[in-house]
Amino acid sequence: MISVQRLDARDAQVMIAGARARAEEIGVPMCIAITDEGGNLVAFERMDGGKVTSITIAIDKSFTASGAKRATHEYGTASQPGSPAYGISSAIGGRLMVVGGGFPVMVGTACVGGIGVSSGTADQDMQVAQAGVEAFLSTL
Amino acid sequence: MISVQRLDARDAQVMIAGARARAEEIGVPMCIAITDEGGNLVAFERMDGGKVTSITIAIDKSFTASGAKRATHEYGTASQPGSPAYGISSAIGGRLMVVGGGFPVMVGTACVGGIGVSSGTADQDMQVAQAGVEAFLSTL
Amino acid sequence: MISVQRLDARDAQVMIAGARARAEEIGVPMCIAITDEGGNLVAFERMDGGKVTSITIAIDKSFTASGAKRATHEYGTASQPGSPAYGISSAIGGRLMVVGGGFPVMVGTACVGGIGVSSGTADQDMQVAQAGVEAFLSTL
């Protein structure tokens, strides 16, 4: 058997609080999703004004980042026309997200989960997701 | 145009807290989902030990209850073999849930959202969902 | 964070070999799927003559059993007309399997994965899945 570590429900709340605080600072209401290392949803919040379309996008960004152990914007670069991962964005029924805003949560070399944020620009989503990751890492 | 009232993000957290407290009392870790009156997810929490299969089930119970303005267990009764709604459980790609644990949130005659709970027996899920509704109603 | 234990790739091969041996004994070629505790596929084998329709059924039985920490035939009982879980079989896009042949793999009180078997009768599927579980447990 393999032993793994993953985010728990309390960690997820810490991450959402950290992301929400950042979203409020920049004045963009967000959808924020947290998944464990198996890509399964642990917690989700749609701030008042967050986009309805962003519910699934945030969840799928987090799924992608935790499942692939890779930030979604890196897939964005790797999947440009002419690049090796071109076309990957429609994989897994469209769940494979290549737009920025999804980050794996790495503790040492292990991926323990992920965060996905959506409703702003890709840059805003990335800032807010990063704030969620940092809020968690500061508790270790 | 129509003006509608719906649960906000804070209401959703009140409901999750109320449901979680009840789940802890009965010792069953749950998946808890809150949707607005449009059936769209506002908040979600999988307590540590909540079932992976219950993530979607909780969200879909809440979707069903808020979208149909009806508790999911009522559909269970109405969809028994020989009854008029027989077969409804596979509607909407299987999202129409007829198992207990989904409740609409009614304020007067208006449905302002819903809650869906899954991981226990149908009876346990219903108790925990009801506690979430009551936690919200007590704030009005 | 939470620490969990899960089946690894070698465990999955042990389970498939155990299930395959039993399938050969009873003369029924099977589809055999192994998932980890997050419900994600670790290994799969369709024996020569296993049913094409059973590919997804075996995978979804294993997903259900590991995700819900419960044997699929127990859902079959609980979801009969008039019973509390009636209608659950179409949940999660139909992935929630209530037909026998899916078992969680329990080590003490922890669910570390699951096995799903399909192509025979429910009873045959259950025998073969059980043999897979036993093959693994005998290695501990």
Place this chain on the structure above:
Amino acid sequence: MISVQRLDARDAQVMIAGARARAEEIGVPMCIAITDEGGNLVAFERMDGGKVTSITIAIDKSFTASGAKRATHEYGTASQPGSPAYGISSAIGGRLMVVGGGFPVMVGTACVGGIGVSSGTADQDMQVAQAGVEAFLSTL
């Protein structure tokens, strides 16, 4: 009627073993899927550390390669913006994979199955998939 030849369960294990050996050489844990000439899954293995998102991607690469009798990276070239197959990557609900790592298994002019590999770069996936094909061909 038509007689066809296809990979059997033993062939699939030979291919997975060949691919796994190459994956271990390059130090990248992979998801490896084998399908028959009907595009239906015969065997699958997720090596320890293989990506959760790659489960479906590996299966769909193999499905695409065996079903279309064409390597997935050839679709990558043919589906670039301005090219005739542009947009094909979202076909079949996203199952049509255009990223490298899927190969048909050709015996003479007949396609007898396919292999799909995912978790590394497209180049790594292709190397490992090719090793799986070669392992099988060396048994003929």
